[in-house]
Amino acid sequence: MSLRLVVAVSLDGRLAPPDGGAAQLGGVGDRRVLEDSLAWADACLLGAGTLRAHGSTCQIRRSDLLAERESAHRPSQPLAVVVSRSNPPPGLDPGWLFWRQPMQRWLAAPAGPEATPPVGFEQLLPLRGWSQLLTDLRSSGLERLVLLGGAQLAGQLLQADLVDELQLTLCPLVLGGPYTWLPDVSRPEPQRWSLLDQQHLGGGELLLRYQRSGNS
């Protein structure tokens, strides 16, 4: 199993403007590499905060990627796994585009054995810690995971040493505000990463891909 965090970050390490909301930091080049990762993925994890901000999730639009998935007999879109502390998550709106997007929707939330998925979700995964969540996803045949954020989820999964790869698009913006892409991470020793790829994406954006190389 592999978990890849895919985010667009500002030069000062923010993934959203100071007042939050539906952040769109990246341009055309970022969209291209985001879709490459979606096409690789079996499933995407996103925090309920990101879903509430956007009312939708990222989906593949490029016809070459859709054709590749079809010829590999994969679903056209990766499955969306929304993570929340509540079942149902608060503040979901039935009018959101999310419910009409062409993908399966699962909810990961604390739940007893008898609990059922809330309206709009095909499956409920009882959330019993991050490591167990990844084990449960793997048991469902989902091996390649993209973590779409937001900041809370990124911070916790990195803190738990469960992110294998970082795909960062560095965007030429300085935003300020509280939305650092890695909130609340504290480590007794550095976590080290190896550079896998770097690309100019146009528009002043830079792609940086790193693989976790362990602690030292």
Ligand SMILES: NC(=O)c1ccc[n+]([C@@H]2O[C@H](COP(=O)([O-])OP(=O)(O)OC[C@H]3O[C@@H](n4cnc5c(N)ncnc54)[C@H](OP(=O)(O)O)[C@@H]3O)[C@@H](O)[C@H]2O)c1
């Ligand atoms: N630049 C980018 O690439 C990018 C990517 C993603 C998001 N964003 C931006 O980031 C902002 C949202 O980020 P965020 O940090 O506020 O939200 P988030 O990480 O997407 O979601 C936070 C929510 O996740 C759930 N959650 C967090 N920890 C949990 C845990 N341990 N167990 C179960 N559920 C847990 C909670 O949902 P409940 O409240 O439902 O319990 C919490 O409110 C938005 O502005 C969005 O546009 C930017």
